[in-house]
Amino acid sequence: MAQASKLYFEDLSYKSFVYPGDEEALDNIKKIPGARRLFRWLIENALEDYLQLENKYYRTLVTEQNYPSVHERVKHCCRVLDCPPPETYLGYSPFFNAMTFGVNRTFLVINSSMVETYTDDELDFVIGHELGHIKAGHVLYKTIAWFIVMNMQYLQLIVPFPLPMGLLLQPLLLAMFEWSRRAEFTADRAGLLTVQDAGVAMQALARFSGRLSVREGEHNLDSMLEQVADIEQYDNPLAKIMLFVNSMQATHPYPVLRLSKLRDWMEEGGYRSVISGEYIRDEDGEHELGPRLFCDTCRVRVNAKRGHCPRCGTLLVVPAEASTNGDGSADDAPDDET
Numbered sequence: 001m002a003q004a005s006k007l008y009f010e011d012l013s014y015k016s017f018v019y020p021g022d023e024e025a026l027d028n029i030k031k032i033p034g035a036r037r038l039f040r041w042l043i044e045n046a047l048e049d050y051l052q053l054e055n056k057y058y059r060t061l062v063t064e065q066n067y068p069s070v071h072e073r074v075k076h077c078c079r080v081l082d083c084p085p086p087e088t089y090l091g092y093s094p095f096f097n098a099m100t101f102g103v104n105r106t107f108l109v110i111n112s113s114m115v116e117t118y119t120d121d122e123l124d125f126v127i128g129h130e131l132g133h134i135k136a137g138h139v140l141y142k143t144i145a146w147f148i149v150m151n152m153q154y155l156q157l158i159v160p161f162p163l164p165m166g167l168l169l170q171p172l173l174l175a176m177f178e179w180s181r182r183a184e185f186t187a188d189r190a191g192l193l194t195v196q197d198a199g200v201a202m203q204a205l206a207r208f209s210g211r212l213s214v215r216e217g218e219h220n221l222d223s224m225l226e227q228v229a230d231i232e233q234y235d236n237p238l239a240k241i242m243l244f245v246n247s248m249q250a251t252h253p254y255p256v257l258r259l260s261k262l263r264d265w266m267e268e269g270g271y272r273s274v275i276s277g278e279y280i281r282d283e284d285g286e287h288e289l290g291p292r293l294f295c296d297t298c299r300v301r302v303n304a305k306r307g308h309c310p311r312c313g314t315l316l317v318v319p320a321e322a323s324t325n326g327d328g329s330a331d332d333a334p335d336d337e338t
């Protein structure tokens, strides 16, 4: 689909595409005493710089000079979903994956295999998916979930939790993974809104379950979706328990399940209402990148990217040191930790 024919969702709020239970599952994690503070401390004191250094050591920053076509696609996707473009890096990896990390400096990493294999439209789905994570305020918690998964064996060496403590941590970890899987369904919806083409979105997702870059013409989406109907016919409780246990510590849902959830959202009419302009607007830029400040006239907190206060129209002046957080909250915002 040509970029010129795309719809642009001005002020689109993540609430228009959030998957049921995503926010509730995330709220449950935020309610765990100390969790939010601990995560933020970890990110601000170590992870943020570590991840940025890792980018500088391993990856290529995408700019107008360096892979300008990818740079242009990121900017285009940001225009569709109405959010500021994050720093984007290309990293070498044979695995299909893209990630969004960071708190104060949110960045996007796209693996080389995706750029090499995916069509431009499918790449837009991937970028839109990641922007969905940013808009929905997932990034802080996604960063932590990723860090835990990647470093579990080292964490256990560095922090020798006594057994009861380790047992106490298990519910937190399982809650993190449970939320993380729901967050993927939310982000897939953002990917679909970016490409505005169900076939492209489905084909991008089907790459995770064996859609080849050779013999493309032989791939059949409909018969893949029939697998979902097959899955529903299995009623072996032991097999289901084994699959459940198997997925408990996964950050991503089974790929075929992602296909069917996206199809459900279309069938339920959620996608159509956003496309037809009936969507929830994020007047305050609550869950987007960009510095936050208070309107001088009415004192509401506003995302400075708006330029003007949405309530009274006062021109916003961005101080040089204005800060923002990737989970969508400002430093001066009340901590919702209980």
Ligand SMILES: [Zn+2]
Pocket (backbone or CB within 6 Å): 129, 130, 133, 183, 184, 187
């Ligand atoms: Zn994701």
Ligand SMILES: [Zn+2]
Pocket (backbone or CB within 6 Å): 295, 296, 297, 298, 299, 300, 309, 310, 311, 312, 313, 314
């Ligand atoms: Zn105002």
